[in-house]
Amino acid sequence: MSKQSELRSLLETIFVVVGSFVGAIIIITLATSKPEPADTSTMVVENEPMEANVQPVAVVKVAEKSDMKKNSSVISGEKIAQANCVLCHGSGMMNSPKIGDSAQWEPRIAQGKETLISHAINGIRTMPAKGGNASLSDEEVGAAVIWMANQSGGSL
Ligand code: HEC
Incomplete structure (x- = not known):
């Protein structure tokens, strides 16, 4: 070849x-x-x-x-709060109790966990129901409340 x-x-x-x-x-x-x-x-x-x-x-x-x-059945209160609540509660906007400020949270936490959560779900005064996100479930709002309160001196 x-x-x-x-x-x-x-x-x-x-x-x-x-x-x-x-x-x-x-x-x-x-x-x-x-x-x-x-x-x-x-x-x-x-x-x-x-x-x-x-x-x-x-x-x-x-x-x-x-x-x-x-x-996602393990609800992360932190994630929900970061996405829906810090807009106001991160800075204390509109006189909302600021995350991490124990003095502001103490009297609110003193109302009891159930009351606090129901206020967040249904709204109270200038706090909009579910922080304005109606698509959140009651459990998700509850988890966010617990996380915020526990960041602020509570132990819910
Ligand atoms: C538009 C701003 C805004 C957003 C968003 C918001 N909040 Fe609030 N929140 C407020 C204000 C203002 C108050 C204080 C109301 C008052 O006591 O007059 C408040 C109060 C609260 C309280 C205390 C209620 C009480 O009984 O003293 C809880 C708990 C709470 N918010 C949870 C949440 C959660 C959970 C979210 C997110 C799902 C959220 N907030 C989103 C404005 C907001």
Whole structure:
């Protein structure tokens, strides 16, 4: 064989090898990407067989939402307060009791945990109900109250 034809057959071999690799990757990608939606629908069918038969697309959304709730079932009072309450309570804006200021919180904490939480849920004077975020659950508001009070000399 001449050097040129050796080189050509080497190149041909490389082409075949590379080509079959790329082909294999494409096949693997296609093959592995297909089961994913199938898996999700299987999950939904397991969770809610009735609804899944009637309205699978809607059920997927509902199932995802409830899964998220389950995952976040450990409510972080700190996160909720940071996102919804520090706007006022971080700086004491509008004369709100400032987080960390024990003197301001003491008489409020003295009202009792339940009263304090219910004031936060329902609002009191210039304190808006749920800090103005109606989408918070009572538990989430309660967790935020407990966190804020405990940052401010309390032990709820
Ligand atoms: C728009 C500003 C604002 C936001 C946002 C806000 N608060 Fe308040 N908050 C106030 C003010 C003002 C007061 C003082 C009300 C008063 O006693 O006159 C107050 C008071 C409170 C009190 C004391 C109630 C009592 O019985 O003395 C609690 C508890 C409380 N807020 C919790 C929260 C929680 C929890 C959030 C977030 C979910 C939040 N606040 C968000 C303004 C706010």
